[in-house]
Amino acid sequence: MSRIFGAGSFFLPAVRRALVALATLASLSAVPCFSQQALSQQALHQQQLQQLIQQVNAAYAAGDADYRKGRLAEAKVEFDHAVDIMLSSGFDIKSDPALEAVFNRIVDNINGLEMDALKEGNGFAPRVEPTPADVASDVTFGTVDPNILAKAKTQLATTKSDLPMVVNDYVATFINFFANTTKGHNTLLHSFQRAGRYRAMIQRVMAEEGVPQDLIYLAVAESSFNPRAMNPKSRAGGMWQFMPVGEYGLERNTFVDERFDPEKSTRAYARYMKFLYNQLGDWYLAMAAYDWGAGNVQRAVQKTGYADFWELYKRNNLPGETKNYVPEILAAIIIANNPVQYGFDEVTLDPPVLTDTVTVSYSLDLRLISDVVNAPIDEIQALNPSLLRMSTPPGASFDLRLPAGTADLFQKRIALIPEPHRSAWRYHRVAADDTLATVAHTYRISESELAEANQLREGQTLAGVDGLVVPLAPVVERTAHASLYTARRGDTLVSIADRFGVSLDQLRRWNSIAAGVSIAPGRKLHIAEPASASQSHHVGTASSATRNGNPQPKKKKQTQK
Numbered sequence: 001m002s003r004i005f006g007a008g009s010f011f012l013p014a015v016r017r018a019l020v021a022l023a024t025l026a027s028l029s030a031v032p033c034f035s036q037q038a039l040s041q042q043a044l045h046q047q048q049l050q051q052l053i054q055q056v057n058a059a060y061a062a063g064d065a066d067y068r069k070g071r072l073a074e075a076k077v078e079f080d081h082a083v084d085i086m087l088s089s090g091f092d093i094k095s096d097p098a099l100e101a102v103f104n105r106i107v108d109n110i111n112g113l114e115m116d117a118l119k120e121g122n123g124f125a126p127r128v129e130p131t132p133a134d135v136a137s138d139v140t141f142g143t144v145d146p147n148i149l150a151k152a153k154t155q156l157a158t159t160k161s162d163l164p165m166v167v168n169d170y171v172a173t174f175i176n177f178f179a180n181t182t183k184g185h186n187t188l189l190h191s192f193q194r195a196g197r198y199r200a201m202i203q204r205v206m207a208e209e210g211v212p213q214d215l216i217y218l219a220v221a222e223s224s225f226n227p228r229a230m231n232p233k234s235r236a237g238g239m240w241q242f243m244p245v246g247e248y249g250l251e252r253n254t255f256v257d258e259r260f261d262p263e264k265s266t267r268a269y270a271r272y273m274k275f276l277y278n279q280l281g282d283w284y285l286a287m288a289a290y291d292w293g294a295g296n297v298q299r300a301v302q303k304t305g306y307a308d309f310w311e312l313y314k315r316n317n318l319p320g321e322t323k324n325y326v327p328e329i330l331a332a333i334i335i336a337n338n339p340v341q342y343g344f345d346e347v348t349l350d351p352p353v354l355t356d357t358v359t360v361s362y363s364l365d366l367r368l369i370s371d372v373v374n375a376p377i378d379e380i381q382a383l384n385p386s387l388l389r390m391s392t393p394p395g396a397s398f399d400l401r402l403p404a405g406t407a408d409l410f411q412k413r414i415a416l417i418p419e420p421h422r423s424a425w426r427y428h429r430v431a432a433d434d435t436l437a438t439v440a441h442t443y444r445i446s447e448s449e450l451a452e453a454n455q456l457r458e459g460q461t462l463a464g465v466d467g468l469v470v471p472l473a474p475v476v477e478r479t480a481h482a483s484l485y486t487a488r489r490g491d492t493l494v495s496i497a498d499r500f501g502v503s504l505d506q507l508r509r510w511n512s513i514a515a516g517v518s519i520a521p522g523r524k525l526h527i528a529e530p531a532s533a534s535q536s537h538h539v540g541t542a543s544s545a546t547r548n549g550n551p552q553p554k555k556k557k558q559t560q561k
Contacts, residue, residue, distance in 0.1 A: 077378055083495070132178065132188045133221035136328050137321070139177050144169045148176050151341070152334060159337040162212040163283055165330065170313070174324075174331035179342040188332065189347060191224040192339075196349025198225055198239070202266050209270035212283065217332045218269075218290065221325060227262045227385045240269040248272060254528060255393035261386035262353075284309035284326050292322040355383055356407035363394035363423035364414075371427035372413035373406040389528075390500055391423055416469050425453075426470040430462050443470045444488075483528040493517045500527040 062078040149172045156167045167175075177184040195216070202216050222241040223229035230237045235244050238259035242248055248268040250258040258264045276286035276294055280301075288309055289297040300317040301307045309326055312318050335342045367390065370377040381387070383401040392398045402410055417425050428439055436458065440447040451458045453471040462468075485496060494517050497507045508514070510526040519525070 077376060130187065131221060131224045132184070132191055132332065133325070133328055135183050135187045136174060136177055136324065139173060139324070144172045145176065148172050148180075155334055155338045155341060159334050161214045161333055161337065163214045163333065165333065166310075167330075167334070168310070168327075170323075170327040171330045171334070174328045175334060175342070178331055178335055179344075185343065187224075188220070188335065189344060191220045191332075192336065192344065192347045193350050194225040195219070196351065197353045198227075198262050198266075199349070200352050201263055205263065205266045206270055209267065209274060211270045211274050211277075214333050215270070215273055217329050217336065218287065220332045221329055227260055227265070238265045240265050242268065253393070255389050255391070255396075256386050256398070257388055258386050264386070280307070282307060282309070287326050287329065288312075288318065288322050291325045292319060353383070354404040355401040356404055356410075358400050358402060358407055358410060359397055360392055360400050361395070361397045362392070362419050364392045364400070365423050365426075366390045366392075368414075368417070368422060368426055369400070369402070369410070371429070373402055373410050374429070375403050375406070379403060394423070413467065416467075421471070424472050424474040426472060428468045428470050430465050430467055434462055436460065436462065436468075439468055439470070443472060445471065483526065484524045485527045487519045487521055487523045487525060491519055491521070493519055496525065496527065502527060 059078050059081040149167070149169065152167045152172050152175050156165055159165055178188045179185060199216070202219075203213055206213050206215060219225050219239055223239045225239060227239045228237075229239065229241065231241065236242060237244070237257065239262060240259075242250065242259045242265065244252065244259075249271070250261075250264060250268050252258065258268075273286055273290065276289045277283060279294055280286050280289060280297060285297055285301070285307065297312075300312050304312060304315055304317055306312060306315070309318075313323050335344060339345055339347055366380050366384075366387070367377060369375075369380050373380075380402075383403070392400060413427055414422065417427070426443065428434075428443070430439075436447050436450055436456065440450045443450075447458050449471055450456075450468065451460065454465075454468050456465075485500070487496065493504055493507055493513065496519070497504045504517075506529075507525065507527070510529060
């Protein structure tokens with residue numbers, strides 16, 4: 001079990017302590033008063049505090065349930081929500097030492113848990129499982145069991161593949177590893193299961209681009225079909241592990257990285273594989289070139305005089321990882337085509353990712369999208385993994401993925417908000433006990449502003465009103481050099497970092513803040529890397545990423561591990 005689970009043990013008591021402290025504060029707030037007005041104010045204060053406790057309790061209970069099930073990403077949302085409730089409650093946390101102590105303790109523990117989880121590479125999300133290629137990297141070659149080799153050759157006769165297939169000792173060794181070891185079997189099983197999310201899309205793109213369907217199994221070795229996979233050393237990213245430099249027809253800027261877009265990266269992959277095949281004339285060499293680079297493979301062919309992967313293998317003209325790359329993919333293809341014979345009859349494919357798509361060409365906050373389609377923010381982010389910020393790119397066309405069946409609802413509700421305000425305003429679904437005053441209080445705006453934006457009168461009942469647009473002021477000041485956010489009352493560095501999808505460490509570094517989480521209202525903060533700090537990290541241009549007009553090698557994985 002990873003350290004993420006162990007680290008969480010001190011986070012949960014912190015939330016419980018927060019609830020106890022809040023309840024204690026509620027009980028102590030009953031101070032004797034003698035005027036009717038004072039009694040009414042005290043009663044209102046008590047009611048509001050009790051509601052706050054109930055809301056925090058509910059968020060905690062939901063997070064605790066997810067946490068116990070190992071659903072860390074979902075638990076994070078609920079735990080963060082518990083903190084956000086306190087931040088947006090209207091109570092002046094700093095005015096009461098007890099409440100401030102509770103808040104600081106929760107923030108410190110969240111920060112500690114987040115930092116510990118980031119060491120695992122994925123924040124609060126569950127640790128990414130290794131790919132079959134990762135776990136097979138230490139497979140040793142020796143005398144192959146003749147029964148396994150004979151069985152594999154028998155299965156080859158019934159294996160339907162649009163790639164040339166062969167079974168030899170190298171392929172049989174990986175078949176044995178994936179079929180007959182717990183580690184190999186479980187990793188390949190999980191990879192096959194996740195393939196269900198994108199299989200139909202990948203097959204369609206492969207057919208449209210005219211490349212063999214079984215090239216889908218390179219994703220087994222590259223990412224286990226994880227569209228957000230990232231190699232921490234080489235920075236290769238996405239389902240097909242493209243490097244951050246190179247001309248593959250994929251856009252990369254401060255808002256979008258299309259390496260993480262499942263369909264666009266798949267199309268780039270199919271076209272690149274076709275390019276490699278046309279250059280090398282052999283699918284096995286093309287697969288090796290995808291791992292090692294076309295130039296390296298061409299030099300190996302010229303050196304030996306053999307345009308044959310197996311000859312290069314036997315003559316030791318390939319690096320170790322590339323030697324394993326092709327046979328382990330062939331093994332995966334044979335097993336996938338004969339699952340029962342190799343003990344994979346229990347594979348249940350994950351359901352396919354089904355979405356509606358709308359094209360937008362303006363900045364649109366993901367939280368607003370979450371509001372209008374009634375979907376959790378994490379789901380919106382998961383459907384749009386190429387987005388690097390909490391908004392769609394301004395002034396550029398973007399194909400926004402929505403939960404299936406919600407496009408009409410999105411268009412209906414988003415039309416209520418003027419386009420220039422869709423990067424700041426929110427949409428609030430009206431609950432039975434909502435009033436203009438309570439909704440305005442929740443979002444810390446005036447009732448008159450809320451009423452005007454919705455063409456209502458102050459004090460008017462919300463009976464028959466399904467939702468309200470919430471006219472929040474823009475919080476980000478875009479300049480030629482950076483993105484700036486003006487801190488508001490109740491903000492902390494933790495809540496700001498979470499709001500803009502950056503780490504606390506990045507936020508501190510960009511703003512020269514050594515430690516702490518407090519921030520003074522009115523201070524302007526960089527919420528993206530300032531130009532002065534990023535000049536040495538520019539993405540390579542097409543001219544520097546190509547040679548003689550051709551794409552450079554996708555990656556050299558031997559430098560990654």
